[in-house]
Amino acid sequence: AQKAPKVWRQLQKWGKDMDLEHWNFLSEFVELQKKIKAKGKVKDDKSEKIAPDYTYIKDLVGGRPVLGHPLREGTLRLRYGRARVSGLSSSAIHPATQVVLNGYIAIGTHIKTERPMKGSVLALCDTIEGPIVKLKNGNVVKLDNFEKAKNYVKDIIEVLYLGDILINYELFLNRAHKLVPAGFCPEWWVYYVDKEKASDKELVEKLIRDPLQTKITFEQAEKISQETGAPLHPDYIFFWNAIQPKDFLNFFNHIKNASIQPNKIIVPWDDEVKRSLELIGIPHTAVMNEYVVIEEPYNKALLANIGNFERFPSLLDSPLDMVNQVSKYKIMDKLGTFIGSRMGRPEKAKMRKLTGSPQVLFPVGEEGGRLRCFQSALEAGKVTAEFPIYFCDKCNRNTIYKVCEVCGNKTQKRYYCRQCKKEIESEECPKHGPDSVIPYKRQEIDIRHYYEHALRLVGERSGPPLVKGVRGTTNIDHIPEHLAKGILRAKYEIYVNKEGTTRYDMTEMACTHFKPAEVGTSIEKLKELGYTHDIYGEELKDDNQIIELKPQDFILPACDEAMEEGADKVFLRVGKFIDEMLEKLYGMKAFYNFNKPEDIIGHLFVSLSPHTSAGVIIRAIGFSKTQGFLAHPLLHCLMRRDCDSDEAGVMLLLDALINFSRGYLPNTRGIxxxxxxxxxxxxxxxxxxxxxLDMDVCWRYPLELYESALEYKQPWEVDIETYSKRLGKEEQYEGLGFTHHTSDLNNGIRCSAYKSLPSMEDKVKGQMDIAAKLRAVDTDDVAKLVIERHFIRDIKGNLRKFSMQQFRCVKCNEKFR
Structure with missing residues (x-):
């Protein structure tokens, strides 16, 4: 059912040619599905085009805030485009938006969305619109940068507009979701500017070339509209359709009768006019509940919008149409479409640990105590568990290793007959055949003997204060790791995964371009790695040049604000562990020789995603300050993943080549x-x-996209260059474009407040605080959903568990009921 829209999209293309007309029932099913998700409700002004979708909010979790109800004005506004750190199901918001959400949404945080996708991981883009907020003193402020937002956050009483969410064309195409209108924006506006008619051709050329980073004054914008007939620039128009027609008439009259001065407009206080000013998003100052002052440049912009006071607007259905009756210039709709969403999973970057945080796949049995540590087993002097059976001819004794820990000679494999209850030399018992023979037996070993020889092997006298093992091995032959590896891992404070390696898991994030300053890698080192020129063909000389990421390179997370250690610190120790293991266990030279995190750059790793069995060899080229696995979309897709909250793990290549063994894997299904x-x-x-194949790779979206979105056309009706058009060509590996610049991919909230709050009470309180100040959120509905969908279900489950509870002995871990 979830895939029905995507299947129907394909059937519309080639279903008839494949004689699959009997699948046309999917058309009715998709329409019915939309109606059910919308709870039978539709938007008044778009009733035949788009309906609210409540799916993302119905399973609300306590502590994870709602950012906006479906299609509610003031939540995240759709902006078409792709930043260099978004795409492949990930999207981007303004850094200031993170701040006004009290830090709950960080870089890499997952959100569940109303449309066009079910969920998305969030990156940053500061060339889109930020929030518009109302302060405790009544002032309305537009927050257009991260630092400004931090200065005002404690004084915010209401978030009038949360800002833009940057979603690329790919998501509409891949999810078979019809295009929906976007709010008027600079990259759309430039298509209406006729360069030949403009007097300042240099400015216009600069605007056309880079409409997002080229800022213009109101006077320049007005002059361009006068000369070329273009609509007024989006920076100087407002959300007119956010108020009612009758409210606009009242607003127009008050502005007409206000004190209009050269540098400001002073409006006598009126509650309805004040609210209209807030809803249409005009920054202003409230003075003692007596006046409202609109200062430059917004006073001039307002007069350009409705300042033709010789005319009087007639009452129409749309306030925007009424504005255009009295405006000096063409005014476009800035509202567009708002997309409801809520917080999903917080971002993640941490070393993977198995249950009990073992450092070696070596059994400690019950003797290991509740910590499953060798120190407890050493006190007991023994370990009782399943071990393989080997025999050393030279020492004339049994051992559990393929190589004798005493003399270093290769040992002979022995077997155990369960019926004879004795060891044999072959895989088949002369009396009972092969079915009764196993390659291991439950035995009691002298753990002090093995531990002391392991210490001697690695050149340690006493070893680390705590070395943790597993209760028992679960692989089919009960093969343990060499105990010396556990001592070395404990020395370097790293942990082992089920297959013998040390894995670091991260939230997957797309990245096609980066700046040297963002990844902390020197220009000289990048040139060594093959990064010699930026995207404009200029030789690499500066830390702020934009470079295209190679498909099998990636950026490791090193976030100081995170609750867990960054990959830089972890892999620095893993490299030292591998070097000492090579020297002490295998008698070889050290390979990595890491002294500082920067030494990791340029080395090879293996990346791996859940539910796959093929690792991909990749190269680290730097460290971000985020908690994301920043990699090329091609690499994510090679791992059969996208960036809608999926996770991937990486390990050093030599770790995988030396320490991985299929023999360590548990004998369970799907392992x-x-x-x-x-x-x-x-x-x-x-x-x-x-x-x-559906990901757009162009540098700019055509005018056709914005105009088609106004008509709710299907995405495949618009001709935009996607990756499928490059497949098999030389440019399939490089030359990918993006539409929106980001000044610094690290400059934002890097660790979600959700993770740092200690209790569920604190998290829910924070959730309700956010709901209370977001105009687009119904606080009562959030409280109802949290209680009904989360707490009541949890209470039922807890009561059930309470009735079945057990008690555990803290010394031996025995459980009683």
């Missing part, structure tokens, strides 16, 4: 998933997940 059974070193775009 070979999420393990590097095979490695691939070549990325072939024709063999990756097909979502990449």
């Amino acid at each position: 070979t998933q999420d393990t590097p059974l095979v490695l691939t070193s070549t990325l072939l775009p024709s063999e990756v997940d097909d979502q990449i």
Whole structure:
């Protein structure tokens, strides 16, 4: 049912040619599905085009705030485009939006959305609109940068507009969602500017070339509209359709009769006019509940919008149409479409730990105590568990290793007959055949013997204060790791995964371009790695030049604000562990020789995603200050993933080559998933997940997209260059475009407040505080959903568990009921 829209999209293209007309029932099913999700409700002004979708909000979780109800004005406004750190199901918001949400939404945080996708991981883009907020003193302020937002956040009483969410064309195309109107924006506006008619051709050329980063004054914008007939620039228009027609008439009369001065407009206080000013998004100052003052440049912009006082607007259905009756210039709709959303999973970047946080896949049995540590087992002097059976001819004794820990000779494999209850030398018992023979037996070993020899092997006298193992091995042959590896891992404070490696898990985030300053890598090092020129063909000289990321390179997370250690610190220690292991266990030279995190740059890793068994060889080229796995969309698709909250793990290549063993994997169904059974070193775009084919790769969207969105056309009716058009060509690996610049991908909230708050009470309080100040959120509905959808269900589950509770002995872990 979830895939019905995507299936129907394909059937519309080739269903008739394949004689699949009997699947046309999907058309009715998709329409019915939309109606059910909308709860039978539709938007007044778009009743035949778009309906609210409540799916994302019906399973609300306590502590994770709602950012906006479906299609509610004031929540995230749709902006078409792709930043260099978005795409492939991820989107971008303004850094100031993070601040007004009290830090709950960080870089890499997942949100569930109303449309066009079910969910998305959020990155940053500061060339889109930020929030408009009302302060405690009544002032209305537009927050257009991160620092400004931090200065005002404590004084915010209401968030009138949350800001834009940047969603690229790919998501509408891939999800088979019809295009919906966007609010008027600079990249749309430039299509109406006729350069030949403008007197300041240099400015206009600059605007056309880069409409987002080229800022113009009101006087310049007005002059361009006068000369070229273009609509007034989006920076100087307002959300006129956010008020009612009758409210506009009242507003118009008050502005007409206000004190209009050269540098400001002073409006006598009126509650309805004040609210209209707030809703249409005009920054202003409230003076003692007596006056409202609109200062430059917004006073001039307002007069350009409605300052033709010789005319009087007639009452129409749309306030925007009424504005255009009295405006000096063409005024476009700035509202567009608002997209409801709520917080999903917080961002993640941490070393993977198994239950009990073991450092070696070596059993400690019940003797390991509740911590499953060797220190407890050493006190007991033994470990009782399943171990393989080997025999050393030279020492004339049994051991659990393939190589004797005493003399270093290779040992002989022995077996155990369960019926004879004795060890044998072959896989088949002479009396009972092969069915009764197993390659291990439950035995009691002298743990002090093995531990002391492991210490001697690694050159340690006493070893770390705590070394943790597993209760028992779960692989089919009960093969343990060498105990010396656990001692070394404990020395470097790293942990082992089920297959013998040390894995670091991260939230997947798309990235096609980066700046050297953002990843902390020197120009010289980047040139060594093959990054010699920026996207404009200029030689790499400056830390702020934009460089295109190579498909099999990635950026590791090193977030100081995170609750867990960054990958820089973890892999620095992993590299030291591997070097000492090579020297002490294998008698080889050290390979990595890491002394500082920067030494990791340029080395090879293996990336792996859940439910797959093929690792991909990749290269680290720097560290971001986020908690995301920043990688090329092609790499994400090679791992059969996108960026809608999926996670991926990485490990050092040598760790995988030396320490991974299929023999360590538990003997359970599906356990070979999420393990590097095979490695691939070549990325072939024709063999990756097909979502990449729908990703737009252009540098600018055409006017056709914005005009088609006004008519709610299907995305495939618009001709935009997608990756599918580059497949098999030389440019399939490089030259990808993006539409919106980001000054710094790290400059925002990097760790969600949700993760740092200690209790559910604090999290829910924060959730309700956010709901109370967001105009687009119904606070009562949020409280109702949290209680009904989360707390009542949890209480029922807790009562059930309470009635079945057990008691555990803290010494031996025995459970009683």
